[in-house]
Amino acid sequence: MSTQGPGQRNLVVWAALLANLGIGMAKFVAAAITGSTAMLTEGIHSVVDSGNQVLLLYGERRARKPPDAIHPFGYGRELYFWAFVVAILIFAVGAVVSIYEGWLHWAEPEPLRPPLINYLVLGVAFALEGTSWAIALKAFGSAKGDAGWWQAVRDSKDPATFTVLFEDSAALVGLVIAAIGVWASHAFDDPRLDGLASIAIGVVLAVVAVFLAREAKGLLIGERADPAMIAGIAAIVRGHAAITTVNHVRTIHTAPNQVFAAISADFDDSVRMGDAERLIEEIEDDLRKAYPQLSSIYIRPEKREQAAQLRRDGS
Secondary structure (H helix, E strand, C coil), rough: CCCCCHHHHHHHHHHHHHHHHHHHHHHHHHHHCCCCHHHHHHHHHHHEEEEEEHHHHHHHHHHHCCCCCCCCCCCCHHHHHHHHHHHHHHHHHHHHHHHHHHHHHCCCCCCCCCCCHHHHHHHHHHHHHHHHHHHHHHHHHHHHCCCCCHHHHHHHCCHHHHHHHHHHHHHHHHHHHHHHHHHHHCCCCCCCHHHHHHCCCCCCCCHHHHHHHHHHHHHHHHCCHHHHHHHHHHHHHHCCEEEEEEEEEEEEECCCCEEEEEEEEEEECCCHHHHHHHHHHHHHHHHHHHCCEEEEEEEEEHHHHHHHHHHHHCC
């Protein structure tokens, strides 16, 4: 799966931010007029999502900082950190507050008020949220290539886009639940059903938060590059006549578009030190031409037997 450039990622996040700001204000106005807890919950949801998008934009900006003495591989993984913070906020603020507000409304329901404004706001919110969702879906779809959607999310090294995609998906589901809650509370003359809808929205947010936290954790710990890329790197190294064996290729993403590669290769015994240095430079040039996302390459001359022994010893 390919990754997107910062400009495309920012477009997705900015679209979601602007949509959520407008939607959030409308929901709070509707909640104040009608007393709907589901609408209040949806307003809180939009505020949390807006804050999340600000954090993702901040993480994207920080990730572009160049390497320095303290961080020789750059700051790219800072985006992964902020994606993890976003997942925590969705759970701690969005899900917990939604469930709590729903429980309060279930325990102490408020009198029903005309629901028309709720339906109007939900309709506008669905249109805006759907637009943001469509932008995120298109961006993610163009990056995933031939991979299946679920597999593409699991393999993605770009948390900004799939976080917005899942946030917007949860928001659309939440809007449907809120609309059902408003309708049911009036249809059955039971305002507690509005609180039940709020609890259901909180559960949806909790599920999304756990999934996003799991994905962000994997990126923070460090994930390998695409297997096809690893195989391609090995093939390029193996294609040089002076290389007898490629012992292993180990990679890790240091940013969505940056990969560090460590390569162990057995050089022909007739290759002298000076020739080996020039060969390594040639191999690195070939690798960077084939894979521009290789930000750092380390090639270690190593006997096949020695590499095998190190693997058996767990080194």
